[in-house]
Every structure is written in structure tokens, then in C-alpha cells.
Amino acid sequence: MSVTVRVQTARFDAGALLNALSGRDSDCGAVASFSGQVRGGHGLLALELEHYPGVTETALERIARHAVGRWDLRQATIIHRTGRMEIGEEIVFVGATAPHRRAALDAVSFMIDVLKTQAPFWKKEYDEQGERWVEARASDDEAAARWLTQTEDMPA
Amino acid sequence: MSLTVRYFAALRERMGMAEETVTAPAATGEQLIDWLIERDALAEILAHPSTRIIVNDEIVPRVHALKAGDTVAFCPPFSGG
Numbered sequence: 250m251s252v253t254v255r256v257q258t259a260r261f262d263a264g265a266l267l268n269a270l271s272g273r274d275s276d277c278g279a280v281a282s283f284s285g286q287v288r289g290g291h292g293l294l295a296l297e298l299e300h301y302p303g304v305t306e307t308a309l310e311r312i313a314r315h316a317v318g319r320w321d322l323r324q325a326t327i328i329h330r331t332g333r334m335e336i337g338e339e340i341v342f343v344g345a346t347a348p349h350r351r352a353a354l355d356a357v358s359f360m361i362d363v364l365k366t367q368a369p370f371w372k373k374e375y376d377e378q379g380e381r382w383v384e385a386r387a388s389d390d391e392a393a394a395r396w397l398t399q400t401e402d403m404p405a
Numbered sequence: 406m407s408l409t410v411r412y413f414a415a416l417r418e419r420m421g422m423a424e425e426t427v428t429a430p431a432a433t434g435e436q437l438i439d440w441l442i443e444r445d446a447l448a449e450i451l452a453h454p455s456t457r458i459i460v461n462d463e464i465v466p467r468v469h470a471l472k473a474g475d476t477v478a479f480c481p482p483f484s485g486g
């Protein structure tokens with residue numbers, strides 16, 4: 250099993266990351282992934298992401314390792330960008346491989362849901378009026394809590 | 406005791422700095438917030454219930470015991486992904 254975690258300002262190719270997960274492990278029947286990108290609308294011009302270097306990587310690694318143990322994954326990948334991003338640009342990629350689809354799909358949902366509330370990233374939106382920090386959403390807390398109250402909690 | 410204090414995102418902008426070293430008689434994160442508010446009322450924003458505290462690299466509750474040399478980071482709610 251392997252865990253890949255990266256925080257980077259450079260753009261990435263979600264298709265290439267997905268291909269890198271595919272066909273590697275002969276006992277895997279499932280490759281699942283999620284790609285997040287900058288959503289336009291409401292006059293948004295761009296996003297800027299700040300993070301806590303060092304601590305972020307540790308948090309992402311912990312989330313990925315937890316997913317590997319909980320769902321018996323062969324591979325888990327989390328790539329997250331920081332810095333300025335335009336509408337339509339990729340922000341985050343989460344991928345997992347497993348013998349069966351339910352494990353891979355659940356692990357991907359877990360990683361993206363928990364990342365939103367457990368990894369120190371902050372988004373700032375730029376629009377014609379100026380700039381504003383994005384507030385955390387209660388629905389994100391609920392999505393993460395759904396995983397963290399099942400069977401076992403994330404180790405602190 | 407000496408602590409490194411870091412502020413992120415909206416809190417960094419409100420505090421007007423990213424990092425400082427303080428010598429404060431603060432046994433917990435909560436006491437550090439009180440001490441910072443006493444120094445400058447601007448720090449009242451840190452007392453907001455949504456503020457999260459990371460000591461070294463762990464998210465901790467406000468009552469977490471601090472020790473000399475700790476890095477205490479004040480963070481608004483996370484909004485990645």
C-alpha cells in the first residue's frame with residue numbers, strides 16, 4: 250500500500266493522477282477519485298488558498314493513512330493546491346484504489362469530507378467588490394461528522 | 406514562558422501580523438487568549454468560539470496545557486477542498 254500527499258502551487262492534471270493509480274495493483278478492481286475545481290458565479294474572479302505549511306501535510310497524511318487502514322486500500326492520494334487560482338482551475342484531487350468499489354468510493358468520500366474540516370486551508374474569494382474569506386459551512390461539518398462518528402474516530 | 410504565536414488567514418489580517426514571540430504566563434490556550442486580549446483588545450477576535458488552536462502540529466482544545474517553546478497557531482475555521 251502507498252500513500253501520496255502533496256501540497257503545491259503548481260497546476261496538476263487530474264487525468265494523469267487518475268491514470269497513475271490505474272492498473273498498478275493486480276488485486277484491485279476499483280479506482281475511485283474526486284477532483285475539485287474553482288466554481289464560477291456570483292461575480293467571482295479568482296480564489297486564493299492559504300495553508301499552514303508542515304501542519305497541512307501532516308494532517309493530509311494522517312487522513313490518507315487512516316483511510317488506507319479503514320478501507321484496506323492499496324493506494325491513497327491527496328493533492329491540494331494553494332495560492333491563486335482562476336475559475337475552472339483544479340484545487341484538489343483525491344484518489345483511492347481497492348479490491349472492491351464500495352471501499353474505494355467510501356474512502357474517497359471520507360478523505361474529501363474530512364479534509365475540509367481537519368486540514369488547515371483557508372480560501373479567499375476575489376470579486377468585483379473586493380475580497381473576502383470564505384466561511385466554513387455547517388454542511389461541511391456535518392459531512393465530516395458522518396464519517397467520524399461511524400465505528401471509529403480519526404486519531405487526533 | 407516563551408511561546409511562538411502564529412495567526413492565519415482572517416486572523417492574521419485582523420491581528421496585523423503572521424507571527425510573534427511572546428513571554429506570557431499562560432498555562433493553556435485559553436489563558437493565552439486572555440493575556441493577548443489584555444495586551445490589546447484587538448485580540449478579542451481570538452476568543453470567538455469558531456477559532457481553532459493548533460499547538461505544534463495538533464489541533465487541541467482551548468484547555469490544552471502549554472509548555473515553554475510551544476508554537477500556538479490561531480486559526481479561523483478551515484475552508485479547504
